[in-house]
Amino acid sequence: xxxxxxxxxxxxxxxxxxxxxxxxYSVGISALHWLQQHPGxxxxxxxxxxxxxxxxxxxxxxxxxxxKHSSLHITASHPRDSAVYICAVRTGNQFYFGTGTSLTVIx
Amino acid sequence: xAGVIQSxxxxxxxxxxxxxxxxxPISGHNSLFWYRQxxxxxxxxxxxxxxxxxxxxxxxxxxxxxxxxxxxxFSTLKIQPSEPRDSAVYFCASRLRASGHYEQYFGPGxxxxxT
Numbered sequence: 001x002x003x004x005x006x007x008x009x010x011x012x013x014x015x016x017x018x019x020x021x022x023x024x025y026s027v028g029i030s031a032l033h034w035l036q037q038h039p040g041x042x043x044x045x046x047x048x049x050x051x052x053x054x055x056x057x058x059x060x061x062x063x064x065x066x067x068k069h070s071s072l073h074i075t076a077s078h079p080r081d082s083a084v085y086i087c088a089v090r091t092g093n094q095f096y097f098g099t100g101t102s103l104t105v106i107x
Numbered sequence: 108x109a110g111v112i113q114s115x116x117x118x119x120x121x122x123x124x125x126x127x128x129x130x131x132p133i134s135g136h137n138s139l140f141w142y143r144q145x146x147x148x149x150x151x152x153x154x155x156x157x158x159x160x161x162x163x164x165x166x167x168x169x170x171x172x173x174x175x176x177x178x179x180x181f182s183t184l185k186i187q188p189s190e191p192r193d194s195a196v197y198f199c200a201s202r203l204r205a206s207g208h209y210e211q212y213f214g215p216g217x218x219x220x221x222t
Contacts, residue, residue: 033211035150043198043213086150093163095152 003027006087006098013105019074021101023087026068034061034072035086037100046072046085077105111214113199119220125187128217131180132201140211141174141184142198150198156182157204189221 004025013019023032034046047054047061049070054061058077063070074081082105087098112131120126132139140155154164159176167174171190176182186193196218200211 041196041216041218043200043216045210045212048210088150093155094165097150097152099149 002099003096004087004089004098006085006101008101009099010102011104013077013103015078015105015107017077017105019077019081019103019105021072021085021087021103023070023072023098024068025070025087025089025096027089027091027096029065029068029089029091031090032063032070033088033090034070035088037084037086039083043086074103079105079107081105111199111201111212113197113214113217115217116215117218117220119222120189121222122190123188124221125185126189126193126219126221128184128186128197128199128219130182130184130199130201130214132182132199133212134180136201136203136212137179138202138204139176139182140200140202141182142200143195144198144216145195153184153197186219189219191221194219194221 007022032049036044036046049061049063058075060073082103084100084102086100089096111133114129138157141153142150143153144150151166153166154174155162156176159179172186174184196216198216199214202211
């Protein structure tokens, strides 16, 4: 059983569409991270959340601690958003990672 | 700042050889993380350090793996002896562990191939 589940695994969208990626987890956490891995392999940390909602540009991340669920939203998607998005949770000294959502945005 | 620096970027070695991966964190950061990424298992945390001290190494797969952080600006991950199943991309990340600061900055990774 995976401690972190992401959905969908793969997502294809047209440029301009609103995108939602979901992350559910089964452990008590101190923080949740959203990471973006570019096609070239580089990883960028997008958000760290412990409650509520954060926004950075066209990206919005929310977390519901009671429901053990987080969502990553991308507004007005663009082909440069094409990447793998990984959800990671921290509990104590442990980190657990989702398998990632592969997003392709078509012009 | 140049960001997190990892070397080498690519390493190809034969089974049984010793492999040493290197990481230079961002200056001023006091936490350092080593991750491994494979197609089968995705991203996994191997070990992390706070102020050069290993905090949790439960992710280290077995005794063939060891990591050191002799000072705040350098860390190594060593595999001895290496095996084909160690082939993966190894990422190093650093962060400033302080109130309100949790963002990790990732290096470009080292792609290791063990034949």
